[in-house]
Amino acid sequence: MKIQSVEAVPLTVSFRTAFRFGTTDRTTSPNVVVIIRSDDGVAGYGEACPVPAFTGETQKSVVELVEQRVAPTLIGKDPGNRVRLLGDLERVVRSAPFTVAAVDTALLDLLGRALQVPVHTLLGGACRDRTEVHGSVGWDEDPAKMVETAVAQSQTYRWLKLYAGRGEIDADLDRLRAVRDAVGPDIELFVDINGMWTPSDLVRALPRVGEIGLAMLEQPLPPAAAAFQHQLVGDLRIDIAADEAVRTVSDAARVARERTATVINVGHAKLGGPTAALQAAQIAAGSGVGVMVGSVIEMGIATAMGLQLAAALPRLGYPSYLMGPLKYRQQITEPQIEVLDGHIAVPRGPGLGVTVDENELRRLDARARS
Ligand SMILES: [Mg+2]
CATH class of the missing domain: 3.30.390.10 (Enolase-like, N-terminal domain)
Structure with missing residues (x-):
């Protein structure tokens, strides 16, 4: 061939x-x-x-x-x-x-x-036939809009990803608090800050992060401030995920070596493909660091790839970010992904398993x- x-x-x-x-x-x-x-x-x-x-x-x-x-x-x-x-x-x-x-x-x-x-x-075979996925609630100036989206998504997902860092820090934490109050204690929440907090912001936010009951902070500090994350992570009772800090396999090795995060987001797109993502995941797993399968909210082809990668990873520390196609008006693959009981089934057909x-x-x- x-x-x-x-x-x-x-x-x-x-x-x-x-x-x-x-x-x-x-x-x-x-x-x-x-x-x-x-x-x-x-x-x-x-x-x-x-x-x-x-x-x-x-x-x-x-x-x-x-x-x-x-x-x-x-x-x-x-x-x-x-x-x-x-x-x-x-x-x-x-x-x-x-x-x-x-x-x-x-x-x-x-x-x-x-x-x-x-x-x-x-990639080595399936470790699971379905993978848990989380919903995502985009940042909004108006906390009522975030609450509305979060409540709607809590019908489908047991885990929700929220965003902070764009607004003034206390106002952002107020938005997260409003979501927590609306969805109740049974929905797991984590927050992606996309590296937009300073170390001082993080120190200031930590008491309220604990009070709101957030399971994890994703990339709270920019990659250049990893050393501060390293110092602060030890005092935290929650996970810290590295996302923007891990663009290459050697970045994953550095995070694992320097212990600047407890979880690595191994989205296959930002890492330059599923082959690199699998290597990053293996380095993380071999160093005792957790992995999660992220995405940049893609359509059906890249999402099917994420599902195949998630299937092949022995342990996933967090639900995967793989409901991207549901956010698009147009669809290029069939069947459409379906979230059942907070999970998406791993496609079983040849190749990516989608048409x-x-x-x-x-x-x-x-x-x-x-
Ligand atoms: Mg992220």
């Missing part, structure tokens, strides 16, 4: 409602679908979702890198030698984790479909619309 073509399709897609967190406001999303076809007629799909908070890549740069660097490197090669191909790509595609993640995903999907096995089998609607990809093609 040889790779015959590598294609990138930029999509025009949008969210059902605006989603705010960190310094980011998202109403549309610059996703790109990568399609790798083999000479025996099998197609594999990957999805890039380049968000500015994590990468300098854009929708246009993803398409150009795939067309100008990835395609010439991969065409004619055997997709079965995936890790070797990723090494070849490393030499020509640098500092573009979201592009490489989409290609890695498409290679895994292609191989899985060709061999008629699910991607999780290629990609290529007609819909053509219809959503941003180039056809401009």
Whole structure:
């Protein structure tokens, strides 16, 4: 089997409602679908979702890198030698984790479909047949809006992710308090600060964090302040997750070595693909650090990849962030994910286990619309 073509399709897609967190406001999303076809007629799909908070890549740069660097490197090669191909790509595609993640995903999907096995089998096999997921409540100036979203989501999810850091610190903690009061004590809450607090903010927030009953803080301090996190983490009785601080496998090793967090978010997109995410997860697990599978709220292809990765990890410290497709107006895969009892089933079919609607990809093609 040889790779015959590598294609990138930029999509025009949008969210059902605006989603705010960190310094980011998202109403549309610059996703790109990568399609790798083999000479025996099998197609594999990957999805890039380049968000500015994590990468300098854009929708246009993803398409150009795939067309100008990835395609010439991969065409004619055997997709079965995936890790070797990723090494070849490393030499020509640098500092573009979201592009490489989409290609890695498409290679895994292609191989899985060709061999008629699910991607999780290629990653070492399934440790679970469903994974718990959390809902997410975007930041809003108006606490009543956050309360309304949180209450609605608490019908579906046992865990909710909230955001803080954008507002004045006490006002942000008031918003979290309002959500806690509305959802009651049985819903588990954690907060992603996207690195926007200073060490002083964290010290000041800690008593109220405990009082509100938050299970975990994700990236409370910027990566450069990791040493403070290291000092403060010892005094905490809650988990600290590293997200923005872990962009590479060696970042994961550093967090594990310096013990600046108790959990590492191993989202496959920001880490440059499921292969790197699996390595980061193995380093974390081997160092006694927990892992969780994050995302940047992707559509059905990258989300299916997240589910396959979550299936292959022996231990997950927290629920996964894999309900992205539910936030989009448009859908490119079937079946739509379904959250049952707070969990999503791991797709069992070959490859990623989802069917990609290529007609819909053509219809959503941003180039056809401009
Ligand atoms: Mg995060």
